[in-house]
Amino acid sequence: MFNSLRNNSHFIIYLVVAAFVVTGGFMGYGAYMNNNTPSSQSSSGVVAKVNGEEILQQEYLSALQQQAPQTSQMGRSQIIPFRYRILNSLIEREIILQKADELGIDPQISETEVQQAIDDVLKQNKMSQTELEDVLAEQDYSLEEFRGNIKESLALNKKIQQTVENSYQGIEVTEEEIKSAYDKKYPAETEAGTESAAEKAEKTEKTPAYADVKEKIKNEVLSQKHNAAFSNWMAAAREEAEIEILDPVLSAYHALINQNYEAAATQFSALIEQNPSQVLYTYLAEAQSKAGDNEAAVNTFNKALEKYPEDWQLHMSFGNYYNNQDNKELAIKQLSKASELAGDDFMAHYQLYMLFSSLGAKEKAEQEMELIKKLNEKMKEQQEQSDANPEGQ
Secondary structure: OEEEEEEOOEEEEEEOHHHHHHOOOOOOHHHOOOOOOOOOOOOOOEEEEEOOEEEEHHHHHHHHHHOHHHHHHOOHHHHHHHHHHHHHHHHHHHHHHHHHHHHOOOOOOOHHHHHHHHHHHHHHHOOOHHHHHHHHHHOOOOHHHHHHHHHHHHHHHHHHHHHHHHHOOOOOOOHHHHHHHHHHHOOOOOOOOOOOHHHHHHHHHHOOOHHHHHHHHHHHHHHHHHHHHHHHHHHHHHHHOOEEEOOHHHHHHHHHHOOOHHHHHHHHHHHHHHOOOHHHHHHHHHHHHHOOOHHHHHHHHHHHHHHOOOOHHHHHHHHHHHHHOOOHHHHHHHHHHHHHHOOOOHHHHHHHHHHHHHHOOHHHHHHHHHHHHHHHHHHHHHHHHHHHOOOOO
């Protein structure tokens, strides 16, 4: 079980160990990594360090396992960014905990809070306390140990929460800010003289009185200011921190998104030498292109296609590359090949439809739309057959 503090674009994940035990333990890395995405493991068992404090591979994989259901509909190119976001969350969590120690934040947890958390676990897992004890016993884990882990987790969660709240302590909202937000949310007129009397009457009827929504708008503005303050606080804390990413794949991706393109190209090249995959070739080409070496990027795509000639996603990535280079003819050629290889992949053809449309390739876009319609009908028929013949009947 994970709780999340979501502030602006940041989210901090922290594990509640007890509920994790109830759900059956560690699932294993390969259970949710698919689509030929490269393994992302550090030989040292440490994926990152924050001011010398280690983020262990087991902690990272546990975080990934808890978020695994989100990956079921992900394309291959989305897996590494997803894994990076999870690691980034753990890095920010560690930064917050270190700041909490600096501030002397040390929350105490009552036995009442512990029992409430256990009751929540029982309710979530639809079991009695006796059943819980039996499950724990099967894993050589006592109820007292379970309570201890619950207490530690609650203290950790509260420590994070109080530190985040400290980052925006003292921020207030003025009457002028509330009124300005109200006026923006409920503008008096769109353009002078353009509304009919009926439209004005309808708008007046739908617009709530300022006094009726003032408190709600105040809370919205306050939340926005808190989010902005926390984002600024975290950005400054990250700038001060010494962060080292030891996972080789995520280190290369980190260099890429932070515009250190030559380093990213070097790292992705080394990874391909060790364990080539389609997605690594794509990221290498992106790094080379953004470093200004388009000849190397084209060579990388060609090498990848020599190795994986039937991979539609590679052809689509190559087409995207040519599109970004304003080479419409070669972009359409690669995207057409991607369409030919994509088979009955509905989302693939939808993406290709959007790309052909953006290129102004009307005929190609129409062909993709016809494929989409046929696939949609096919899926409907399959669903109807499934509904008519449920499993076991």
